[in-house]
Amino acid sequence: MKPLLLALVLALTCVTGFAQSSPSASSATKASAVSLHELSVSLEHLTNQTRLAVVQIFSTGYAPLSEESDSTNAALLSKQHSTGSGVILSPEGFIITNSHVVRGARRIQVRLAAAAPSPTGSRMDIQPMGRLIDAKIVGMDRETDLAVIRIDHGDLTHLNLGDSDALNQGELVMAFGNPLGLEGSVSLGIVSSTARQLKPDDPMIYIQTDAPINPGNSGGPLVNSEGDVMGINTFILSQSGGSEGLGFAIPSNVVKNVYSQIVKEGHVHRGQIGLYAQSITPVMATSLSLPQDWGVVVGDVEPGGPADTAGVKVGDVITSLNGKRMQDARQLQVNVYRYPKGEKVRLDILRGQDQLKIEVPVTERDDDPARFADMVNPEDNLIPRLGILGIGIDAKLSDMLPDIRHPFGIVVAAGTVSDFTNGTGLEPGDVIYSVNGSTVTSVPVLKTKLDEFKSGDVVVMQIERSQRLMYVAVELQ
DSSP states (O other): OOHHHHHHHHHHHHHHHHHHOGGGHHHHHHHHHHHHHHHHHHHHHHHHHHHTTEEEEEEEEEEEOOTTOOOSOTTOEEEEEEEEEEEEOSTTOEEEEOHHHHTTEEEEEEEOOOOOOOTTSOTTSOOOOOOEEEEEEEEEETTTTEEEEEESOOSOOOOOBOOGGGOOTTOEEEEEEOGGGOTTEEEEEEEEEEEEOSSTTOOOOEEEEOSOOOTTOTTOEEEOTTSOEEEEEEEEOOSSSSOOSOEEEEEHHHHHHHHHHHHHHSSOOOEEOSEEEEEOOHHHHHHTTOSOSSSEEEEEEOTTSHHHHHTOOTTOEEEEETTEEOOSHHHHHHHHHTOOTTOEEEEEEEETTEEEEEEEEOEEOTTOGGGGGGGOOHHHHEETTTTEEEEEOOHHHHHHOTTOSSSOOEEEEEESSSOSSTTTTOOTTOEEEEETTEEOOSHHHHHHHHTTSOTTOEEEEEEEETTEEEEEEEEOO
Protein backbone atom coordinates (compact mmCIF):
# COMPACT_ATOMS: atom_id res chain seq x y z
CA MET A 1 0.00 0.00 0.00
CA LYS A 2 1.28 3.49 -0.82
CA PRO A 3 2.69 5.38 2.22
CA LEU A 4 0.26 8.29 2.00
CA LEU A 5 -2.78 6.04 1.67
CA LEU A 6 -1.51 3.74 4.46
CA ALA A 7 -1.18 6.69 6.82
CA LEU A 8 -4.73 7.77 6.07
CA VAL A 9 -6.07 4.24 6.60
CA LEU A 10 -4.24 3.95 9.93
CA ALA A 11 -5.58 7.31 11.04
CA LEU A 12 -9.17 6.42 10.21
CA THR A 13 -8.79 2.96 11.76
CA CYS A 14 -7.51 4.42 15.03
CA VAL A 15 -10.27 7.03 15.17
CA THR A 16 -12.88 4.30 14.60
CA GLY A 17 -11.26 2.13 17.27
CA PHE A 18 -11.37 5.04 19.73
CA ALA A 19 -15.08 5.52 19.13
CA GLN A 20 -15.86 1.84 19.71
CA SER A 21 -13.59 1.08 22.68
CA SER A 22 -13.74 3.67 25.43
CA PRO A 23 -11.65 1.65 27.96
CA SER A 24 -8.63 2.09 25.73
CA ALA A 25 -9.43 5.70 24.90
CA SER A 26 -6.02 7.00 25.90
CA SER A 27 -4.00 4.57 23.77
CA ALA A 28 -6.39 4.97 20.82
CA THR A 29 -6.07 8.76 20.99
CA LYS A 30 -2.28 8.52 20.97
CA ALA A 31 -2.28 6.07 18.06
CA SER A 32 -4.68 8.26 16.15
CA ALA A 33 -2.53 11.33 16.74
CA VAL A 34 0.56 9.48 15.53
CA SER A 35 -1.18 8.27 12.36
CA LEU A 36 -2.60 11.70 11.58
CA HIS A 37 0.85 13.18 12.12
CA GLU A 38 2.31 10.63 9.69
CA LEU A 39 -0.35 11.57 7.15
CA SER A 40 0.44 15.27 7.61
CA VAL A 41 4.18 14.66 7.24
CA SER A 42 3.55 12.64 4.05
CA LEU A 43 1.51 15.46 2.57
CA GLU A 44 4.19 18.01 3.49
CA HIS A 45 6.90 15.87 1.95
CA LEU A 46 4.92 15.40 -1.26
CA THR A 47 4.24 19.13 -1.47
CA ASN A 48 7.90 20.02 -1.00
CA GLN A 49 8.87 17.49 -3.69
CA THR A 50 6.40 18.94 -6.17
CA ARG A 51 6.16 22.69 -5.63
CA LEU A 52 9.54 23.65 -7.15
CA ALA A 53 8.50 22.15 -10.50
CA VAL A 54 5.23 24.10 -10.67
CA VAL A 55 5.34 27.53 -12.30
CA GLN A 56 3.05 30.51 -12.74
CA ILE A 57 2.54 31.69 -16.32
CA PHE A 58 1.73 35.24 -17.40
CA SER A 59 0.75 35.94 -21.01
CA THR A 60 0.01 39.18 -22.82
CA GLY A 61 -1.73 39.33 -26.17
CA TYR A 62 -4.36 41.05 -28.27
CA ALA A 63 -7.97 40.19 -29.02
CA PRO A 64 -10.86 42.00 -30.74
CA LEU A 65 -13.00 44.19 -28.50
CA SER A 66 -16.25 42.56 -27.44
CA GLU A 67 -19.57 43.44 -29.04
CA GLU A 68 -20.51 45.26 -25.86
CA SER A 69 -17.63 47.72 -26.32
CA ASP A 70 -18.55 51.38 -26.79
CA SER A 71 -15.91 51.71 -29.51
CA THR A 72 -17.13 52.43 -33.04
CA ASN A 73 -14.01 50.87 -34.56
CA ALA A 74 -14.95 47.26 -35.24
CA ALA A 75 -11.33 46.36 -36.08
CA LEU A 76 -9.86 47.75 -32.86
CA LEU A 77 -7.89 45.25 -30.77
CA SER A 78 -7.53 45.37 -27.01
CA LYS A 79 -4.56 44.24 -24.97
CA GLN A 80 -5.38 41.31 -22.71
CA HIS A 81 -3.55 39.64 -19.83
CA SER A 82 -4.03 36.14 -18.50
CA THR A 83 -2.41 33.91 -15.92
CA GLY A 84 -2.25 30.18 -15.42
CA SER A 85 -0.01 27.36 -14.29
CA GLY A 86 2.47 24.92 -15.76
CA VAL A 87 4.75 22.10 -14.73
CA ILE A 88 8.40 21.61 -15.66
CA LEU A 89 8.94 18.21 -17.31
CA SER A 90 12.66 18.40 -18.10
CA PRO A 91 15.76 20.00 -16.58
CA GLU A 92 16.27 21.84 -19.91
CA GLY A 93 13.24 24.04 -19.26
CA PHE A 94 10.40 22.39 -21.21
CA ILE A 95 7.08 23.19 -19.53
CA ILE A 96 3.64 21.72 -20.23
CA THR A 97 0.54 23.87 -19.79
CA ASN A 98 -2.89 24.38 -21.37
CA SER A 99 -3.00 25.99 -24.79
CA HIS A 100 -5.77 28.34 -23.63
CA VAL A 101 -3.34 29.81 -21.09
CA VAL A 102 -0.96 31.05 -23.81
CA ARG A 103 -3.19 31.22 -26.90
CA GLY A 104 -2.77 34.50 -28.75
CA ALA A 105 0.12 35.58 -26.52
CA ARG A 106 2.67 38.09 -27.79
CA ARG A 107 4.75 37.76 -24.65
CA ILE A 108 4.94 34.95 -22.11
CA GLN A 109 6.69 35.06 -18.76
CA VAL A 110 7.16 32.25 -16.25
CA ARG A 111 7.62 32.72 -12.51
CA LEU A 112 9.62 29.93 -10.93
CA ALA A 113 8.72 28.78 -7.44
CA ALA A 114 10.82 30.31 -4.65
CA ALA A 115 13.21 28.11 -2.70
CA ALA A 116 11.93 26.35 0.41
CA PRO A 117 11.91 28.48 3.58
CA SER A 118 14.83 28.25 5.98
CA PRO A 119 14.33 25.64 8.74
CA THR A 120 15.09 28.34 11.29
CA GLY A 121 12.64 30.85 9.83
CA SER A 122 9.01 31.29 10.76
CA ARG A 123 6.54 29.28 8.71
CA MET A 124 4.27 32.33 8.78
CA ASP A 125 6.79 34.56 7.01
CA ILE A 126 5.79 35.76 3.54
CA GLN A 127 8.18 34.07 1.15
CA PRO A 128 9.85 36.09 -1.61
CA MET A 129 8.53 35.63 -5.13
CA GLY A 130 10.47 33.41 -7.49
CA ARG A 131 12.42 34.56 -10.51
CA LEU A 132 10.47 35.82 -13.55
CA ILE A 133 11.79 34.53 -16.90
CA ASP A 134 10.67 35.08 -20.51
CA ALA A 135 9.37 31.97 -22.27
CA LYS A 136 8.74 30.94 -25.86
CA ILE A 137 6.12 28.61 -27.27
CA VAL A 138 7.52 25.37 -28.67
CA GLY A 139 4.18 24.15 -30.00
CA MET A 140 0.48 23.90 -29.30
CA ASP A 141 -2.29 21.37 -29.76
CA ARG A 142 -5.78 22.83 -29.70
CA GLU A 143 -7.62 19.49 -29.77
CA THR A 144 -6.17 18.41 -26.43
CA ASP A 145 -5.77 21.99 -25.13
CA LEU A 146 -2.08 21.43 -24.43
CA ALA A 147 0.97 23.58 -25.14
CA VAL A 148 4.69 23.26 -24.54
CA ILE A 149 6.69 26.37 -23.69
CA ARG A 150 10.38 26.66 -22.85
CA ILE A 151 12.51 28.91 -20.70
CA ASP A 152 16.25 29.48 -21.14
CA HIS A 153 17.29 28.02 -17.81
CA GLY A 154 19.15 24.79 -17.11
CA ASP A 155 19.21 22.18 -14.36
CA LEU A 156 15.61 22.76 -13.26
CA THR A 157 13.64 20.68 -10.79
CA HIS A 158 11.15 18.67 -12.83
CA LEU A 159 8.45 16.04 -12.43
CA ASN A 160 7.80 12.80 -14.28
CA LEU A 161 4.64 11.85 -16.12
CA GLY A 162 2.98 8.80 -14.58
CA ASP A 163 0.72 6.13 -16.09
CA SER A 164 -2.82 7.48 -15.98
CA ASP A 165 -4.17 4.05 -16.96
CA ALA A 166 -3.05 2.87 -13.52
CA LEU A 167 -5.23 5.42 -11.69
CA ASN A 168 -8.07 4.07 -9.56
CA GLN A 169 -11.34 5.68 -8.63
CA GLY A 170 -11.04 6.96 -5.06
CA GLU A 171 -7.25 7.32 -5.21
CA LEU A 172 -5.78 10.32 -3.39
CA VAL A 173 -4.43 13.11 -5.61
CA MET A 174 -3.17 16.66 -5.09
CA ALA A 175 -3.74 19.62 -7.43
CA PHE A 176 -0.97 22.23 -7.70
CA GLY A 177 -1.15 25.64 -9.32
CA ASN A 178 -1.98 29.28 -8.93
CA PRO A 179 -5.77 29.56 -8.46
CA LEU A 180 -7.02 33.13 -8.97
CA GLY A 181 -3.36 34.21 -9.09
CA LEU A 182 -2.54 32.85 -5.61
CA GLU A 183 0.96 31.56 -6.25
CA GLY A 184 2.01 28.07 -5.22
CA SER A 185 -1.28 26.68 -3.92
CA VAL A 186 -2.06 23.01 -3.31
CA SER A 187 -5.31 21.15 -2.67
CA LEU A 188 -6.15 17.55 -1.81
CA GLY A 189 -8.88 15.27 -3.11
CA ILE A 190 -9.64 11.96 -4.75
CA VAL A 191 -10.13 10.67 -8.28
CA SER A 192 -13.87 10.90 -8.88
CA SER A 193 -13.68 9.18 -12.27
CA THR A 194 -10.73 7.79 -14.21
CA ALA A 195 -12.26 8.33 -17.66
CA ARG A 196 -14.91 10.99 -18.11
CA GLN A 197 -16.12 11.87 -21.59
CA LEU A 198 -18.19 15.05 -21.63
CA LYS A 199 -19.59 14.80 -25.17
CA PRO A 200 -20.53 11.61 -27.02
CA ASP A 201 -18.62 12.67 -30.17
CA ASP A 202 -15.56 13.99 -28.33
CA PRO A 203 -12.51 11.67 -28.53
CA MET A 204 -11.01 13.33 -25.44
CA ILE A 205 -11.42 11.77 -22.02
CA TYR A 206 -10.57 13.40 -18.69
CA ILE A 207 -9.73 12.50 -15.13
CA GLN A 208 -12.42 13.89 -12.84
CA THR A 209 -11.37 14.96 -9.34
CA ASP A 210 -12.92 16.69 -6.35
CA ALA A 211 -9.58 18.29 -5.43
CA PRO A 212 -10.46 22.03 -5.42
CA ILE A 213 -9.52 23.63 -8.75
CA ASN A 214 -10.23 27.24 -9.70
CA PRO A 215 -9.37 29.62 -12.58
CA GLY A 216 -5.58 29.96 -12.58
CA ASN A 217 -5.05 26.25 -11.85
CA SER A 218 -5.19 25.57 -15.59
CA GLY A 219 -2.00 23.87 -16.73
CA GLY A 220 -0.93 22.77 -13.25
CA PRO A 221 -0.28 19.13 -12.35
CA LEU A 222 -2.57 16.61 -10.72
CA VAL A 223 -0.14 14.48 -8.72
CA ASN A 224 -0.53 11.05 -7.11
CA SER A 225 0.91 9.94 -3.79
CA GLU A 226 4.17 8.90 -5.49
CA GLY A 227 4.74 12.41 -6.82
CA ASP A 228 4.07 11.51 -10.46
CA VAL A 229 2.02 13.78 -12.71
CA MET A 230 -1.16 11.87 -13.53
CA GLY A 231 -2.91 14.72 -15.32
CA ILE A 232 -2.86 18.39 -16.29
CA ASN A 233 -5.65 20.41 -14.67
CA THR A 234 -7.72 21.96 -17.45
CA PHE A 235 -11.23 23.11 -16.53
CA ILE A 236 -14.06 22.92 -14.02
CA LEU A 237 -17.83 22.60 -14.21
CA SER A 238 -19.35 25.25 -12.00
CA GLN A 239 -22.56 27.22 -11.54
CA SER A 240 -20.84 29.75 -9.29
CA GLY A 241 -17.59 30.22 -11.22
CA GLY A 242 -15.58 28.65 -8.40
CA SER A 243 -14.73 25.09 -7.44
CA GLU A 244 -17.73 22.86 -6.78
CA GLY A 245 -15.81 19.60 -6.72
CA LEU A 246 -16.04 18.99 -10.47
CA GLY A 247 -12.50 19.44 -11.78
CA PHE A 248 -11.07 17.81 -14.88
CA ALA A 249 -7.52 16.97 -15.91
CA ILE A 250 -6.03 15.70 -19.16
CA PRO A 251 -4.68 12.16 -18.49
CA SER A 252 -0.90 11.87 -18.37
CA ASN A 253 -0.80 9.25 -21.12
CA VAL A 254 -2.43 11.75 -23.50
CA VAL A 255 0.00 14.41 -22.27
CA LYS A 256 2.98 12.11 -22.96
CA ASN A 257 1.99 11.66 -26.57
CA VAL A 258 1.40 15.37 -27.21
CA TYR A 259 4.44 16.53 -25.23
CA SER A 260 6.88 14.16 -26.95
CA GLN A 261 5.63 15.07 -30.43
CA ILE A 262 5.78 18.82 -29.79
CA VAL A 263 9.28 18.66 -28.28
CA LYS A 264 10.47 16.56 -31.22
CA GLU A 265 8.62 18.15 -34.16
CA GLY A 266 6.89 21.29 -32.88
CA HIS A 267 3.40 19.99 -33.63
CA VAL A 268 1.14 16.95 -33.22
CA HIS A 269 0.08 14.40 -35.82
CA ARG A 270 -3.37 12.82 -35.51
CA GLY A 271 -3.54 9.06 -35.94
CA GLN A 272 -6.19 6.89 -37.58
CA ILE A 273 -6.34 3.31 -38.85
CA GLY A 274 -8.81 3.67 -41.70
CA LEU A 275 -11.94 2.02 -40.38
CA TYR A 276 -15.38 3.04 -39.14
CA ALA A 277 -16.30 1.27 -35.90
CA GLN A 278 -19.81 0.87 -34.45
CA SER A 279 -20.99 -0.22 -31.02
CA ILE A 280 -22.73 -3.60 -31.12
CA THR A 281 -26.34 -3.62 -29.94
CA PRO A 282 -28.41 -6.73 -29.08
CA VAL A 283 -30.55 -6.16 -32.20
CA MET A 284 -27.45 -5.86 -34.36
CA ALA A 285 -25.94 -9.00 -32.83
CA THR A 286 -29.10 -11.03 -33.48
CA SER A 287 -29.70 -9.79 -37.01
CA LEU A 288 -26.08 -10.15 -38.13
CA SER A 289 -25.42 -13.39 -36.19
CA LEU A 290 -22.54 -11.79 -34.32
CA PRO A 291 -20.77 -13.88 -31.66
CA GLN A 292 -21.55 -11.35 -28.89
CA ASP A 293 -24.09 -8.60 -28.18
CA TRP A 294 -21.58 -6.02 -26.95
CA GLY A 295 -18.31 -4.54 -28.13
CA VAL A 296 -17.23 -3.16 -31.51
CA VAL A 297 -18.08 -4.19 -35.05
CA VAL A 298 -16.35 -2.84 -38.16
CA GLY A 299 -18.98 -0.98 -40.19
CA ASP A 300 -16.67 0.16 -42.98
CA VAL A 301 -13.06 -0.13 -44.07
CA GLU A 302 -11.40 2.63 -46.08
CA PRO A 303 -10.35 1.11 -49.42
CA GLY A 304 -6.56 1.00 -49.61
CA GLY A 305 -6.27 2.33 -46.04
CA PRO A 306 -4.13 0.82 -43.28
CA ALA A 307 -6.88 -1.48 -41.90
CA ASP A 308 -7.78 -2.69 -45.40
CA THR A 309 -4.15 -3.40 -46.25
CA ALA A 310 -3.66 -5.25 -42.94
CA GLY A 311 -6.64 -7.53 -43.63
CA VAL A 312 -9.47 -6.09 -41.51
CA LYS A 313 -12.91 -6.71 -43.06
CA VAL A 314 -16.39 -5.26 -42.71
CA GLY A 315 -18.30 -7.26 -40.12
CA ASP A 316 -15.23 -8.13 -38.02
CA VAL A 317 -15.78 -7.88 -34.27
CA ILE A 318 -12.91 -6.10 -32.48
CA THR A 319 -12.56 -7.47 -28.95
CA SER A 320 -9.38 -5.65 -27.86
CA LEU A 321 -6.77 -3.13 -28.92
CA ASN A 322 -3.20 -3.75 -27.72
CA GLY A 323 -4.61 -6.12 -25.13
CA LYS A 324 -7.20 -3.69 -23.76
CA ARG A 325 -10.77 -4.93 -23.97
CA MET A 326 -12.98 -2.77 -26.21
CA GLN A 327 -16.49 -2.24 -24.84
CA ASP A 328 -17.81 0.12 -27.52
CA ALA A 329 -16.83 2.17 -30.57
CA ARG A 330 -16.22 5.28 -28.49
CA GLN A 331 -13.58 3.48 -26.45
CA LEU A 332 -11.84 2.28 -29.60
CA GLN A 333 -11.81 5.81 -31.01
CA VAL A 334 -10.42 7.25 -27.78
CA ASN A 335 -7.63 4.68 -27.63
CA VAL A 336 -6.56 5.04 -31.28
CA TYR A 337 -6.57 8.81 -30.72
CA ARG A 338 -3.59 8.41 -28.35
CA TYR A 339 -1.22 6.80 -30.83
CA PRO A 340 1.05 8.86 -33.13
CA LYS A 341 1.60 7.99 -36.78
CA GLY A 342 4.14 5.28 -37.46
CA GLU A 343 3.17 3.10 -34.50
CA LYS A 344 1.23 -0.13 -34.87
CA VAL A 345 -1.80 -1.27 -32.91
CA ARG A 346 -2.77 -4.92 -32.46
CA LEU A 347 -6.43 -5.75 -32.94
CA ASP A 348 -7.90 -8.96 -31.55
CA ILE A 349 -10.71 -9.86 -33.95
CA LEU A 350 -13.55 -12.39 -34.11
CA ARG A 351 -14.50 -13.33 -37.67
CA GLY A 352 -17.20 -15.94 -37.43
CA GLN A 353 -15.60 -18.73 -35.41
CA ASP A 354 -12.06 -17.58 -36.12
CA GLN A 355 -9.95 -15.57 -33.68
CA LEU A 356 -7.42 -13.34 -35.39
CA LYS A 357 -4.65 -10.97 -34.34
CA ILE A 358 -4.01 -8.22 -36.86
CA GLU A 359 -1.42 -5.44 -36.60
CA VAL A 360 -2.52 -2.18 -38.19
CA PRO A 361 -0.18 0.80 -38.74
CA VAL A 362 -1.38 4.17 -37.51
CA THR A 363 -1.39 6.80 -40.24
CA GLU A 364 -2.04 10.52 -40.18
CA ARG A 365 -5.62 11.73 -40.20
CA ASP A 366 -6.43 13.24 -43.58
CA ASP A 367 -8.19 16.32 -42.22
CA ASP A 368 -5.49 17.22 -39.70
CA PRO A 369 -4.34 20.81 -40.44
CA ALA A 370 -1.02 20.14 -38.69
CA ARG A 371 -0.02 17.85 -41.58
CA PHE A 372 1.09 20.93 -43.53
CA ALA A 373 3.76 21.76 -40.94
CA ASP A 374 6.16 19.16 -42.32
CA MET A 375 6.02 20.80 -45.76
CA VAL A 376 7.47 24.16 -44.78
CA ASN A 377 10.73 25.74 -43.67
CA PRO A 378 11.34 29.21 -42.18
CA GLU A 379 13.61 30.32 -45.04
CA ASP A 380 10.95 29.96 -47.73
CA ASN A 381 7.64 30.03 -45.89
CA LEU A 382 7.96 32.57 -43.09
CA ILE A 383 5.48 35.46 -43.27
CA PRO A 384 6.82 37.62 -40.42
CA ARG A 385 4.09 40.29 -40.56
CA LEU A 386 1.58 37.58 -39.59
CA GLY A 387 3.87 35.37 -37.49
CA ILE A 388 2.97 32.28 -39.53
CA LEU A 389 4.45 29.80 -41.98
CA GLY A 390 2.45 29.68 -45.22
CA ILE A 391 2.41 27.55 -48.36
CA GLY A 392 1.26 28.68 -51.79
CA ILE A 393 -1.31 26.34 -53.29
CA ASP A 394 0.08 24.17 -56.10
CA ALA A 395 -1.00 20.90 -57.73
CA LYS A 396 0.14 18.83 -54.74
CA LEU A 397 -1.77 20.95 -52.22
CA SER A 398 -4.82 21.04 -54.47
CA ASP A 399 -4.94 17.23 -54.29
CA MET A 400 -4.81 17.46 -50.49
CA LEU A 401 -7.54 20.11 -50.46
CA PRO A 402 -9.97 18.96 -53.16
CA ASP A 403 -12.92 21.03 -51.91
CA ILE A 404 -11.36 24.49 -51.66
CA ARG A 405 -13.16 27.35 -53.44
CA HIS A 406 -10.24 28.69 -55.52
CA PRO A 407 -7.16 27.11 -57.13
CA PHE A 408 -4.91 29.76 -55.57
CA GLY A 409 -4.13 31.18 -52.14
CA ILE A 410 -1.84 30.57 -49.17
CA VAL A 411 -2.42 27.78 -46.66
CA VAL A 412 -1.58 28.58 -43.02
CA ALA A 413 0.74 25.71 -42.13
CA ALA A 414 2.02 26.58 -38.67
CA GLY A 415 2.80 29.31 -36.18
CA THR A 416 6.25 30.59 -35.34
CA VAL A 417 7.33 32.10 -32.03
CA SER A 418 3.85 32.29 -30.56
CA ASP A 419 0.46 30.70 -30.95
CA PHE A 420 -0.73 29.72 -34.43
CA THR A 421 -3.09 32.68 -34.29
CA ASN A 422 -0.72 35.23 -32.72
CA GLY A 423 -3.89 37.03 -31.75
CA THR A 424 -4.80 37.48 -35.45
CA GLY A 425 -7.68 35.05 -35.82
CA LEU A 426 -5.82 32.73 -38.23
CA GLU A 427 -5.69 28.98 -37.63
CA PRO A 428 -3.75 26.06 -39.15
CA GLY A 429 -5.44 24.92 -42.35
CA ASP A 430 -6.91 28.35 -43.17
CA VAL A 431 -6.51 29.43 -46.81
CA ILE A 432 -5.79 33.15 -47.34
CA TYR A 433 -7.29 34.51 -50.57
CA SER A 434 -7.04 38.30 -50.30
CA VAL A 435 -5.80 41.27 -48.25
CA ASN A 436 -8.06 44.34 -48.19
CA GLY A 437 -9.72 43.05 -51.36
CA SER A 438 -6.45 42.39 -53.25
CA THR A 439 -6.00 38.78 -54.38
CA VAL A 440 -2.84 36.99 -53.17
CA THR A 441 -1.63 34.00 -55.15
CA SER A 442 1.71 33.13 -53.54
CA VAL A 443 3.80 33.71 -50.44
CA PRO A 444 5.97 36.41 -52.13
CA VAL A 445 2.85 38.24 -53.34
CA LEU A 446 1.36 38.14 -49.82
CA LYS A 447 4.60 39.45 -48.28
CA THR A 448 4.77 42.31 -50.78
CA LYS A 449 1.18 43.29 -50.09
CA LEU A 450 1.68 43.26 -46.31
CA ASP A 451 4.83 45.39 -46.59
CA GLU A 452 2.62 48.26 -47.75
CA PHE A 453 1.37 48.62 -44.16
CA LYS A 454 2.97 49.71 -40.90
CA SER A 455 3.39 47.57 -37.79
CA GLY A 456 0.18 47.73 -35.78
CA ASP A 457 -2.03 48.42 -38.81
CA VAL A 458 -5.13 46.28 -39.13
CA VAL A 459 -6.03 44.67 -42.46
CA VAL A 460 -8.99 42.51 -43.42
CA MET A 461 -8.32 39.14 -45.03
CA GLN A 462 -10.70 36.87 -46.86
CA ILE A 463 -9.99 33.30 -45.85
CA GLU A 464 -11.55 29.87 -46.19
CA ARG A 465 -11.95 27.73 -43.10
CA SER A 466 -13.65 24.34 -43.06
CA GLN A 467 -15.11 24.96 -46.56
CA ARG A 468 -16.56 28.31 -45.50
CA LEU A 469 -15.47 31.77 -46.68
CA MET A 470 -15.11 34.49 -44.05
CA TYR A 471 -13.37 37.80 -43.31
CA VAL A 472 -10.93 38.21 -40.42
CA ALA A 473 -9.34 41.41 -39.09
CA VAL A 474 -5.58 40.99 -38.59
CA GLU A 475 -3.20 43.26 -36.69
CA LEU A 476 0.19 43.21 -38.42
CA GLN A 477 3.40 42.68 -36.51
